[in-house]
Amino acid sequence: MAEQYLNYIDGKWRPAESGQWFENRNPANWDEVIGAFTRSDRRDVDRAVQVARKAFDEWRLMPAPHRGAIIKRAGDLMVERKELLARDMTREMGKVLAETRGDVQEGIDTAYYAAVEGRRLFSHTTPSELPNKMNLSFRMPIGVAGLITPWNFPMAIPTWKIFPALVCGNTVIFKPASDTPLTATHLVDILIEAGLPPGVINLVHGGGGAVGTAIVEHPDIDLISFTGSSVVGREINSRAGAQLKRVSLELGGKNAQIVMDDADLDLALEGVLWGAFGTTGQRCTATSRLILHEAIHDRFLDMLLAAISKLNIGDGLSEANHVGPLINQSQVEIVHGYVEIGQGEGARLLVGGHPLKEGDHAAGWFYSPTVFADVTPRMRIFQEEIFGPVLSVVRVKDFDEAVSVHNDCVYGLSSSIFTQDVNRVFRAVRDLEAGITYINGPTIGAECHMPFGGVKETGNGHREGGWSVYEFFSEIKTVYVDFSGKLQRAQIDNY
Ligand code: UN1
Secondary structure, three states: OOOEEOEEEOOEEEOOOOOOEEEEEEOOEEEEEEEEEEOOOHHHHHHHHHHHHHHHHHHOOOOHHHHHHHHHHHHHHHHHOHHHHHHHHHHHHOOOHHHHHHHHHHHHHHHHHHHHHOOOOOOOEEEOOOOOEEEEEEEEOOOEEEEEOOOOOOOHHHHHHHHHHHHOOOEEEEEOOOOOHHHHHHHHHHHHHOOOOOOOEEEOOOOHHHHHHHHHHOOOOOEEEEEOOHHHHHHHHHHHHHOOOEEEEEOOOOEEEEEOOOOOHHHHHHHHHHHHHHHHHOOOOOEEEEEEEOOOHHHHHHHHHHHHOOOOEOOOOOOOOOEOOOOOHHHHHHHHHHHHHHHHOOOEEEEOOOEEOOHHHOOOOEEOOEEEEOOOOOOHHHHOOOOOOEEEEEEEOOHHHHHHHHHOOOEEOEEEEEOOOHHHHHHHHHHOOOOEEEEOOOOOOOOOOOOEOOEEOOEOOOOEOOOHHHHHOOEEEEEEEEOOOOOOOOOOOOO
């Protein structure tokens, strides 16, 4: 019998009302059951919201630096448990240990940033138009936050949302992806141990259809932060928007790396290898398009194919492996479906294009790193997010064509250009339609203290990370203090 894991609601671990369970398995070895997790529905969400609403009354009054101190302790505990957290994360979602350690580290960095933000939460004071009067503004908590997180960064992304939500004084309903409930459970354990009062965070395990929808539609949840697909994001925005909830969406990407004729090709090669095949291509920032200047196109592809042949694909727990499995069978089917679409569209398959099922790969969801050449912007493999190790290569004749090919896409999260030309650098910074642009770096690897998010169908204009996420999780109260002893009339022309 697999170990059983529960919801955390009102300061207690408890089973869901349904009495049902779902399994969490290792994608590198599907025979390994990691645990059975309680399967929640609307009833559990209702209960969680009730207690979160009640807990808000006190939590919002705790001084923000004290809230920050709890998050600081959570960061310290994550430092102590880093290796254990990384190993469990690799077991439940597959990416290699070096990456799961990095994922935990991103959570730690987010904790320490959040802890200090508890002493800032800056807002503005301005002069008044009138004598003996002051104008101030404050950041106020909003209420109950519904946070719905994906499986590809099971520690970092929850911390991006939970820590700022808490430091700002909100209480939280946390629904982690049902593929990665164990890392989420560890994170909640850490917050409890760090001293978070009962009811302030409530963990509700289960699927998007039952739990996610209940969160989005609950009238007592004031704000929603979601990371996932554009299809689901659109649905969330319309349902939550109907109730005028505040909604932050971090959605799909189809990120491109541009390599110009003057680029340092060795550097660009390392960039695309890491960007396209790191995390098995399962990042919203993953490099899924490679735009090559015609002068270096053939040479660069030869270098790329040679480098791919040296990648070890296998269980992420073995330090010898560079690329782990996909998350589950349905992701293998999606990725393979796109490979077939690419072949049907006339793209040239250079390498990969099939699941790996022999020997060490027999029990897991492994897929061979795949490259298509001769891709054009009208192809679906150029336009649609695949979320797997599939790279589509486009040949261009110059910088202007590279920029226009880059922008010919509905998504706009991350972008990258390798060039030594300072004029091209600044034109790229200005003209690439993306929330993030890297110069001589891959499309992945955003730092937690900088704004993170995209344009076009990647989101709805909000940013996570850095200072900007604190704007999402707080509301501005504007205050006028008149100490003139007279009733001064603004908007009446006294001049
Ligand atoms: C994601 O894939 O949703 O910038 C987030 C990066 C990581 C975060 C990725 N820091 O690649």
